[in-house]
Amino acid sequence: MKLMNDLLIRAARGESTERTPVWLMRQAGRILPEYRQVRKDAGSFKTLVNTPDLASEVTIQPVEILGVDAAIIFSDILVLPEAMGLPYEIAESKGPWFGRTVENRHDIEGLKIAEADDLSFVLKAIEQSKKKLAGRAPLIGFAGAPWTIFAYMIEGTGSKTFSKAKKFLYCEPALSHKLLEKITLSTIYYLKGQIAAGADIIQVFDSWAGVLSPVQYREFSQRYINLISEGISEVPVIVFAKGAPYSVTGFAQSPCDVIGMDWTMNVKEYRTKAPNKTLQGNLDPCVLYAVPDVIKQETEKMLTAFGPDRHICNLGHGLYPDTEKEKVKFFVDTVKNFRHHTVIH
Amino acid sequence: MKLMNDLLIRAARGESTERTPVWLMRQAGRILPEYRQVRKDAGSFKTLVNTPDLASEVTIQPVEILGVDAAIIFSDILVLPEAMGLPYEIAESKGPWFGRTVENRHDIEGLKIAEADDLSFVLKAIEQSKKKLAGRAPLIGFAGAPWTIFAYMIEGTGSKTFSKAKKFLYCEPALSHKLLEKITLSTIYYLKGQIAAGADIIQVFDSWAGVLSPVQYREFSQRYINLISEGISEVPVIVFAKGAPYSVTGFAQSPCDVIGMDWTMNVKEYRTKAPNKTLQGNLDPCVLYAVPDVIKQETEKMLTAFGPDRHICNLGHGLYPDTEKEKVKFFVDTVKNFRHHTVIH
Numbered sequence: 233m234k235l236m237n238d239l240l241i242r243a244a245r246g247e248s249t250e251r252t253p254v255w256l257m258r259q260a261g262r263i264l265p266e267y268r269q270v271r272k273d274a275g276s277f278k279t280l281v282n283t284p285d286l287a288s289e290v291t292i293q294p295v296e297i298l299g300v301d302a303a304i305i306f307s308d309i310l311v312l313p314e315a316m317g318l319p320y321e322i323a324e325s326k327g328p329w330f331g332r333t334v335e336n337r338h339d340i341e342g343l344k345i346a347e348a349d350d351l352s353f354v355l356k357a358i359e360q361s362k363k364k365l366a367g368r369a370p371l372i373g374f375a376g377a378p379w380t381i382f383a384y385m386i387e388g389t390g391s392k393t394f395s396k397a398k399k400f401l402y403c404e405p406a407l408s409h410k411l412l413e414k415i416t417l418s419t420i421y422y423l424k425g426q427i428a429a430g431a432d433i434i435q436v437f438d439s440w441a442g443v444l445s446p447v448q449y450r451e452f453s454q455r456y457i458n459l460i461s462e463g464i465s466e467v468p469v470i471v472f473a474k475g476a477p478y479s480v481t482g483f484a485q486s487p488c489d490v491i492g493m494d495w496t497m498n499v500k501e502y503r504t505k506a507p508n509k510t511l512q513g514n515l516d517p518c519v520l521y522a523v524p525d526v527i528k529q530e531t532e533k534m535l536t537a538f539g540p541d542r543h544i545c546n547l548g549h550g551l552y553p554d555t556e557k558e559k560v561k562f563f564v565d566t567v568k569n570f571r572h573h574t575v576i577h
Numbered sequence: 578m579k580l581m582n583d584l585l586i587r588a589a590r591g592e593s594t595e596r597t598p599v600w601l602m603r604q605a606g607r608i609l610p611e612y613r614q615v616r617k618d619a620g621s622f623k624t625l626v627n628t629p630d631l632a633s634e635v636t637i638q639p640v641e642i643l644g645v646d647a648a649i650i651f652s653d654i655l656v657l658p659e660a661m662g663l664p665y666e667i668a669e670s671k672g673p674w675f676g677r678t679v680e681n682r683h684d685i686e687g688l689k690i691a692e693a694d695d696l697s698f699v700l701k702a703i704e705q706s707k708k709k710l711a712g713r714a715p716l717i718g719f720a721g722a723p724w725t726i727f728a729y730m731i732e733g734t735g736s737k738t739f740s741k742a743k744k745f746l747y748c749e750p751a752l753s754h755k756l757l758e759k760i761t762l763s764t765i766y767y768l769k770g771q772i773a774a775g776a777d778i779i780q781v782f783d784s785w786a787g788v789l790s791p792v793q794y795r796e797f798s799q800r801y802i803n804l805i806s807e808g809i810s811e812v813p814v815i816v817f818a819k820g821a822p823y824s825v826t827g828f829a830q831s832p833c834d835v836i837g838m839d840w841t842m843n844v845k846e847y848r849t850k851a852p853n854k855t856l857q858g859n860l861d862p863c864v865l866y867a868v869p870d871v872i873k874q875e876t877e878k879m880l881t882a883f884g885p886d887r888h889i890c891n892l893g894h895g896l897y898p899d900t901e902k903e904k905v906k907f908f909v910d911t912v913k914n915f916r917h918h919t920v921i922h
Contacts (some may be wrong), residue, residue, distance in 0.1 A: 392737070395897050398863035402871060442820070445840045445861045475787075477822060478843060495790045498823060516790045518743035526747060552740050 233367045235432070240302045240370050243544050244433055244468035244489050244510050252535060252543050253301035254567040255372070256560065258550030259294040260306045263557050266293050277322045281308050282353050288360035295369045297557075298564050302370050302433075305361060305426070307354050309376030309437060313385050315346035316418055326389075333388040340411045346418035348425025355429040362430035373431030375423055377438035377473070378415040378460075379453035385411070394443045401452055408452060416456045420463040427466050435470040435492070436460055442475020449473075454482045461488040470512055474549065480505045495548030499537040511538060514548040515563075520555045524562055531566045540572040578712045580777065585647045585715050588889050589778055589813035589835050589855050597880060597888050598646035599912040600717070601905065603895030604639040605651045608902050611638050622667045626653050627698050633705035640714045642902075643909050647715050647778075650706060650771070652699050654721030654782060658730050660691035661763055671734075678733040685756045691763035693770025700774040707775035718776030720768055722783035722818070723760040723805075724798035730756070739788045746797055753797060761801045765808040772811050780815040780837070781805055787820020794818075799827045806833040815857055819894065825850045840893030844882040856883060859893040860908075865900045869907055876911045885917040 235241065239253035261267055267290050274280035281287060291306045310320040310328055320330050334340060348355060361371055376384075384390075386397040401408050423434050436457055444453060453473070461469045472492030473479045483491050484506035491506055493499070493513035502511055519530045535545065545567045551560065580586065584598035606612055612635050619625040626632060636651045655665040655673055665675050679685060693700060706716055721729075728742040729735075736742075746753050768779050781802055789798060798818070806814045817837025818824045828836050829851035836851055838844070838858035847856055864875045880890065890912045896905065 393863075393894075393897065395863055395866075395899075398861070399866040402863055402867040442841065446843065448861070475820070476841070478841065496787065496821070496823065498791065516743070516793070518738075518740055518747055521740075521744040522747040549738075552738065554740075 233362070235370055236367045237301055237369050240544060241432055241468065243542065244470065246489075246508070246510055246542055248541050251570070252538070252540070252545045252567060254545040254564055255300040255302040255304065256294070256298075256547050256551050256564075257304075259298060259300055259560075260290045260304065261551060262553035263551055263555050263560055264293055264297060265557070266297060277308075277324075281306070281311065284353055284356035284360050287353075287357035288364055291357065291361040291371070292364045295365065298561055299568070300369070300564055302372050303361060303365055304372040304374060304435070305354065305358050305431065307357070307374070309374070309381065309439075310384060311351055311354060312346060312375060312415070312418060312422055313381055315350040315422075316343045316414070318343070318385055320384075328384065329389040330384065334385045334411065337407055340407060340414070343411075343414055345414055345421070347421050348428070351422055351425065354422075355425050358426055358429040358431055370432035371430060372433050372435055372470075373423060373426035374435040374437060375419045375460075377436050377441070377453060377471075378412045378419060378456040379444070380438050380440045381415050381419075382408070382412055382452075383440045383443075385415075394440055398443065398448075401448060412452060412456050416459050420460055423460065423464055424466075427464070431467065433468045433470065434464055435472060438471065438473040438476070441473035441479065444476070446476075446478045449476055449479060450482060454479060454486075457488070458482075458486045461486055470544075472512070477501075484509060490544060492546070493548060497548070499534075510542040510544060512544040512546050514546070517547045517549050517552050517555070520547075520551070520559045520563055524559070527559060527563055528566050531563055532570055535567065535570050535572070578707070580715055581712045582646055582714050585889060586777055586813065588887065589815065591834075591853070591855055591887055593886050596915070597883070597885070597890045597912060599890040599909055600645040600647040600649065601639070601643075601892050601896050601909075602649075604643060604645055604905075605635045605649065606896060607898040608896055608900050608905055609638055609642060610902070611642060622653075622669075626651070626656065629698055629701035629705050632698075632702035633709055636702065636706040636716070637709045640710065643906055644913070645714070645909055647717050648706060648710055649717040649719060649780070650699065650703050650776065652702070652719070654719070654726065654784075655729060656696055656699060657691060657720060657760070657763060657767055658726055660695040660767075661688045661759070663688070663730055665729075673729070674734040675729065679730045679756065682752055685752060685759070688756075688759055690759055690766070692766050693773070696767055696770065699767075700770050703771055703774040703776055715777035716775060717778050717780055717815075718768060718771035719780040719782060720764045720805075722781050722786070722798060722816075723757045723764060723801040724789070724794075725783050725785045726760050726764075727753070727757055727797075728785045728788075730760075739785055743788065743793075746793060757797060757801050761804050765805055768805065768809055769811075772809070776812065778813045778815065779809055780817060783816070783818040783821070786818035786824065789821070791821075791823045794821055794824060795827060799824060799831075802833075803827075803831045806831055815889075817857070822846075829854060835889060837891070838893060842893070844879075848884075855887040855889060857889040857891050859891070862892045862894050862897050862900070865892075865896070865904045865908055869904070872904060872908055873911050876908055877915055880912065880915050880917070
């Protein structure tokens with residue numbers, strides 16, 4: 233089915249658009265009462281993720297309720313390690329954790345390379361979301377970056393420092409590469425499955441990029457993200473390396489289409505260093521706590537900094553769950569109503 | 578008493594030194610069995626901080642045991658908010674937390690501007706540490722940056738996002754400045770007290786710099802750190818804005834003497850942007866998990882990147898508590914044994 237709104241795809245490809253497309257990381261989530269209802273009916277977060285009917289329902293909610301220019305499939309980056317052999321749980325208050333973690337060569341050899349069929353519930357959710365969207369907006373597929381998945385596999389849970397995972401990199405570099413290769417292959421198969429199921433564009437989330445040194449980032453993260461970007465030629469690829477501003481130079485040379493930016497990153501610097509990439513971001517999610525006047529002012533300042541082309545408007549991080557729905561809607565409307573002034577020289 | 582080892586002070590002032598001075602953030606801590614013994618005898622972390630005899634004992638341990646070129650007074654940045662009227666507790670597993678937090682104008686008006694006498698136990702610990710050091714190494718005094726103290730006062734505990742504290746900045750900018758001014762004044766009085774008691778140099782820790790946008794950082798953090806640097810002319814001042822690489826430009830223009838760097842920051846970029854400052858840092862603390870060969874290689878790579886002058890060697894973050902004491906010692910020795918090759922043009 234042809235997309236009636238393809239602003240995001242065109243912007244990702246570097247084409248000019250009538251206005252800047254907008255979506256928000258974590259837009260399908262706790263800020264919407266409609267989501268909270270489905271989540272409650274599902275009983276658990278994992279049931280919601282694993283049930284295509286429900287996952288597709290919350291996937292399309294932000295398009296219908298907030299009017300954003302893209303849906304992103306409702307899922308979790310940790311379905312991939314689970315498909316590779318490491319089941320995860322979500323503790324409501326404490327976030328995700330793994331009962332078993334990777335500690336040595338034996339554990340790594342025991343992991344399977346996941347294939348798309350191992351994640352058929354996600355692919356079905358994508359098919360159903362595409363049907364429900366009926367061309368109203370493109371659908372974003374996604375996966376975690378290999379380093380971020382690796383970090384969870386070793387650490388077993390979230391962490392401020394991920395020192396256990398980083399210790400593994402420093403003490404077992406060869407084994408680390410072995411594990412990262414397995415994750416990367418699995419990710420490529422998984423993303424190709426998502427595209428076959430209907431995903432119009434892909435985002436790779438490197439949530440824990442920021443804990444690595446630039447040298448380690450290049451060796452243990454960026455090269456594997458680049459392999460993924462090289463492997464995915466069917467649709468545009470967005471990469472988001474949160475907390476790693478130095479990575480822009482490397483991504484500028486890579487085959488990705490869009491570089492995501494958090495709110496600490498400098499637009500002018502990114503434009504200079506990656507002139508041929510579309511940029512995505514980067515409003516501080518805390519701006520959405522402010523009064524409407526401040527939201528409008530900060531949003532327009534950001535839009536002006538990025539300029540009219542090669543920009544996908546987003547936050548610099550996922551929406552915080554205690555943000556008011558009305559303020560999110562106000563942010564989306566502000567972006568949609570904004571027109572760049574034409575400068576006449 | 579004259580310092581027998583003043584490498585750190587001379588490097589901080591930009592003078593050439595025979596070799597690069599070295600110390601480690603959190604060097605007085607759980608990695609030393611000798612520390613764990615005193616900590617056990619004290620019964621609680623706060624008792625250790627609040628008892629000058631014990632605090633001074635653990636302060637000098639790293640000089641005697643690890644051979645570092647500086648001691649840093651054993652204390653906590655949260656003694657300052659406590660002196661202003663907000664008592665804190667340390668829960669062994671969960672870190673610090675405040676029973677009362679700052680929520681509104683009334684709470685801010687209720688806070689007192691702390692004076693050095695309110696923190697006499699720290700000043701006494703400094704006096705005793707100086708006596709015990711007997712000139713073997715300089716003593717570093719310290720305080721939290723006003724933004725970091727503010728973040729704890731509002732949030733009440735550590736946080737990944739500090740979204741509550743940032744919400745306060747966006748929703749109550751005028752009140753935020755009022756609170757930051759009170760913290761800044763208290764900090765200057767406190768640091769002047771530390772210097773009068775014997776501190777040879779001061780470090781300001783902005784542990785939560787990284788959660789702010791560059792614009793917010795300049796408005797709500799950097800200007801107050803600069804006020805402190807301006808207020809302290811007696812001894813050199815080190816500023817450490819963890820996770821805020823964009824701040825180097827601002828600090829380069831400020832009256833501070835030394836800029837601290839975490840391991841994600843680029844030495845060449847800092848040298849270019851802050852040619853007249855001494856730099857401190859910046860080894861990834863996880864390197865100290867590796868085998869000695871890797872520790873040596875990474876340490877020498879770092880020393881070479883900084884060059885022979887205007888460098889104080891340190892980690893890019895505090896020592897992680899599960900680091901082996903022998904590896905820390907090996908790191909210190911590697912720095913002390915290293916000689917820069919003279920390049921002949």
